[in-house]
Ligand SMILES: Nc1ncnc2c1ncn2[C@@H]1O[C@H](COP(=O)(O)OP(=O)(O)OP(=O)(O)O)[C@@H](O)[C@H]1O
């Protein structure tokens with residue numbers, strides 16, 4: 001069961017959170033916040049480790065950001081939420097402190113319950129991705145990471161990023177990476193990888209494959225780089241038969257079998273993309289350097305947050321960066337409220353690689369765009385599990 005910790009001196013707020021989580025709540029009420037966040041957890045019982053920490057509006061911003069940063073450094077798998085009206089500069093400061101979401105104090109009860117549930121699930125995904133077991137930090141066999149590459153706009157480089165990322169991951173984990181083409185109508189991964197699949201996503205969501213993972217695996221196409229691909233349907237008309245539930249089940253099946261499930265999507269937020277995002281551990285946003293692309297992405301990030309689709313990891317890729325007439329990186333970051341994690345420059349080699357059907361990272365060129373795409377792959381190297389805190393002194397002073 002998910003564990004929640006609220007930091008608040010306001011009993012009415014604590015009651016509200018308690019109601020939203022069905023009463024299963026731990027509470028820190030001491031105005032003095034400990035420097036070691038482990039102390040917060042020992043208020044209740046030894047070994048307690050929350051999935052979600054909720055910072056109440058009665059905390060000062062400085063205290064909230066300090067404790068959030070300490071939690072983020074020591075326990076990045078925990079989802080930290082700050083309940084507070086948005087004010088100038090706060091979203092960026094919150095993001096830097098590792099706060100996953102800013103929640104309006106006036107949020108409706110149903111929405112609040114839903115948001116807390118999704119926050120707990122995101123923490124569970126992060127724990128799984130880090131290979132940590134509930135509560136005690138031991139290794140366990142885990143679900144693979146589900147990396148969804150998306151953008152509100154077409155033609156910005158989603159397929160380029162998704163295929164190169166999958167090829168790069170397959171180089172470190174051969175036979176453990178699957179690339180799924182969720183651009184259901186006009187997906188072109190088959191062409192991009194020079195594959196001629198007999199079976200596609202249409203067959204992969206059939207009853208036989210949904211029931212038996214071995215059947216599903218036989219529908220994947222092997223690529224020389226060591227990755228498997230599940231290509232888009234042969235006919236755009238097939239999209240109408242594929243339901244969001246089918247996609248959810250498909251992603252779950254693949255994540256149970258492969259370390260990496262990389263998902264390419266079409267522009268915008270189709271039902272299939274939303275279903276994949278709901279299962280994602282990672283969102284990879286691709287943005288161009290033009291105003292419509294940047295503004296569109298800002299809206300997309302906002303709407304995903306409102307929907308509670310906040311992943312364990314978020315990556316922002318500026319692609320096709322053109323220093324002559326594109327927007328400056330800093331302006332893009334300010335509009336997005338998020339720093340760019342990778343900037344891939346415009347390069348003719350990328351276009352050539354698309355037309356040849358050989359991804360840049362497969363060709364192993366020394367091209368400048370290839371260097372930055374490799375940097376993206378390195379962001380996904382397995383996280384080193386955190387060691388357990390050496391001291392978890394009991395501290396009941398703050399317990400309510
Ligand atoms: N950094 C880059 N430099 C030069 N060309 C690029 C770069 N990134 C992508 N391209 C080219 O831009 C075109 C569109 O890229 P891609 O197909 O990856 O975009 P997309 O977002 O998947 O498009 P769609 O929305 O249609 O699926 C391709 O021809 C690709 O080679």
Ligand SMILES: [Mg+2]
Nearest residue numbers: 158159183265
């Ligand atoms: Mg594409």
